[in-house]
Amino acid sequence: MAYPVKKVMLVQQDMGRRSREYPLFPLGLAYIAAVLQKQKVKIFDPNLYALEESEERLKKEMNGFQPDIVGISLRNIDTTMRRDPFVHYRTLAPMVRLIISISPGVRIIVGGAAFSLYAREIMRRIGEIDFGIYLEGEETIVELLENIDTPENVKGVFYRKGGEVHFTGERPQPNFAVLPPPIRDKDVIDIGQYISDRQTAIGVQSKRGCELSCSYCTYVFLNKDRVRLRIPAQVVDEIEEMAARHKVRGFTFVDNVFNIPEEHAREICNELIRRKIPVEWAAWLTPRGLTEEFLMLMHEAGCRRVRFSPDAATDHGLKVLSKGCTVHDIKNSLHILSKMKDMLVGYNFFCAYPGMKWSDALNTIKLLLKIYMLFPERGNVSLNWIRVEPYTGIYGKVLQEGFISGETNMLPENEKELLPLFYAPGKLSCITSMFDFVISFMEKLRR
Numbered sequence: 001m002a003y004p005v006k007k008v009m010l011v012q013q014d015m016g017r018r019s020r021e022y023p024l025f026p027l028g029l030a031y032i033a034a035v036l037q038k039q040k041v042k043i044f045d046p047n048l049y050a051l052e053e054s055e056e057r058l059k060k061e062m063n064g065f066q067p068d069i070v071g072i073s074l075r076n077i078d079t080t081m082r083r084d085p086f087v088h089y090r091t092l093a094p095m096v097r098l099i100i101s102i103s104p105g106v107r108i109i110v111g112g113a114a115f116s117l118y119a120r121e122i123m124r125r126i127g128e129i130d131f132g133i134y135l136e137g138e139e140t141i142v143e144l145l146e147n148i149d150t151p152e153n154v155k156g157v158f159y160r161k162g163g164e165v166h167f168t169g170e171r172p173q174p175n176f177a178v179l180p181p182p183i184r185d186k187d188v189i190d191i192g193q194y195i196s197d198r199q200t201a202i203g204v205q206s207k208r209g210c211e212l213s214c215s216y217c218t219y220v221f222l223n224k225d226r227v228r229l230r231i232p233a234q235v236v237d238e239i240e241e242m243a244a245r246h247k248v249r250g251f252t253f254v255d256n257v258f259n260i261p262e263e264h265a266r267e268i269c270n271e272l273i274r275r276k277i278p279v280e281w282a283a284w285l286t287p288r289g290l291t292e293e294f295l296m297l298m299h300e301a302g303c304r305r306v307r308f309s310p311d312a313a314t315d316h317g318l319k320v321l322s323k324g325c326t327v328h329d330i331k332n333s334l335h336i337l338s339k340m341k342d343m344l345v346g347y348n349f350f351c352a353y354p355g356m357k358w359s360d361a362l363n364t365i366k367l368l369l370k371i372y373m374l375f376p377e378r379g380n381v382s383l384n385w386i387r388v389e390p391y392t393g394i395y396g397k398v399l400q401e402g403f404i405s406g407e408t409n410m411l412p413e414n415e416k417e418l419l420p421l422f423y424a425p426g427k428l429s430c431i432t433s434m435f436d437f438v439i440s441f442m443e444k445l446r447r
Helices: 027-034 051-065 089-102 115-119 118-123 138-148 219-223 232-246 261-273 292-300 315-320 327-337 358-374 393-401 414-420 426-446
Strands: 007-010 040-044 069-073 105-110 130-131 158-163 164-167 250-252 282-287 303-309 345-351 379-384
Touching: 007 027, 007 051, 027 040, 027 069, 027 138, 040 051, 051 138, 069 089, 089 105, 105 115, 105 138, 115 118, 115 219, 118 130, 118 158, 118 164, 130 138, 164 250, 232 261, 250 345, 261 292, 292 303, 292 327, 303 315, 303 327, 327 358, 345 358, 358 426, 379 426
Parallel strands: 007 040, 007 069, 069 105, 105 130, 250 282, 282 303, 303 345, 345 379
Antiparallel strands: 130 158, 158 164
16 A cells, blocks of 8 residues: 655644743654654654744754644643633644645644544634544544545544535544554654653653543543553553663653552552662542552652642532542541652642532632641642533533533633633632632742
8 A cells, every 4th residue: 555645744732832941742742653654753842942943943844854744733722720821722823824834735634632622613713724633643643644635534533625624423442552652762752852850741651541520621521431551561661761761760640540440550550669660750649549558659669749639628519520539538648648758749629610618618728728737848739710621511510500601612712712711700709819819828928
């Protein structure tokens, strides 16, 4: 079979500002690059460069590489932070048009988590996009490049025909266990540009899918509720290679929840301990069923930072948010972690949610103070408002109560359009004002 597409450049979304000292390694694109075995592939990340030079860098890379296809990964629409509102999506259309101006004959594919949430609307708004890849793209991209002139034959693709946007329909999720590990070869992407002394820039993925159904979260839509596991030894193979070949000393497990299923996490930890790999790492956990023995195992395996997202501080709030845990679980996690003196600890909470009561808000502040008292040098609490997004349980609830309507623009182009999408209804304005004060006070203390 002939493969007319010879060269593919994969481009990470430009975040539109440079607020991070170390940009995130584009793990999704590294997975895509790994399956493109018939093409020559190059990954370009504009976030590695200052805003004023990123366009020239892209021009240089494209002129030197001369791709047939450019694939863009749209990871984030916005910050999802009410006190730091910023729309990343606004960079997509200018980037698409810049690429076309550099290479007029190139075809453009857009994918990524943020694209899948708003796929049809993005295709409608940005007419220069040739194809869109819906949800996980490793199998879709291979088939699309083999059928680039007949995209209607490939499931999971948005394409244009007769001036209209068409969708070929969903496809089964890929078998994550058999996908090749993400590429980190220097001729494709230089991982050295992302290495820091922190565990936040480089990600490792041991599973996809999440059995939790948190009412505000899009993960179940994006990766479904069936957890698909990689073989633990192969996960550790990847970590060992990063440490030995690329001198990586810190990373984050980017799994939605590392300790579900716990047995899988245990196998990874035991394998890390057995091989004595000199790395430190971070992970997101659920407090549900957490034990001291399991956290000690994680610590022995190199874990030095854990984060939880209980999001509410009362059983009423946890039920509203469908968190699948209890206040007892949260307090138990605090008790266990108070004994682990060199583990960094973080908890996320929401300042408002449907049906929130004053008792919920006051208990949130009470728990926040308790966390800072327990972990004065190593604890962090993040307070935020729910960014209402489609395909979530919260979307239906706030639509029913009238906070948004069926005509509300869910895909903002700027901060003015973004701010109304944070759940801060007028009936909770006093609670919102109280949390604004608390957050401002916390920021002053940190400074």
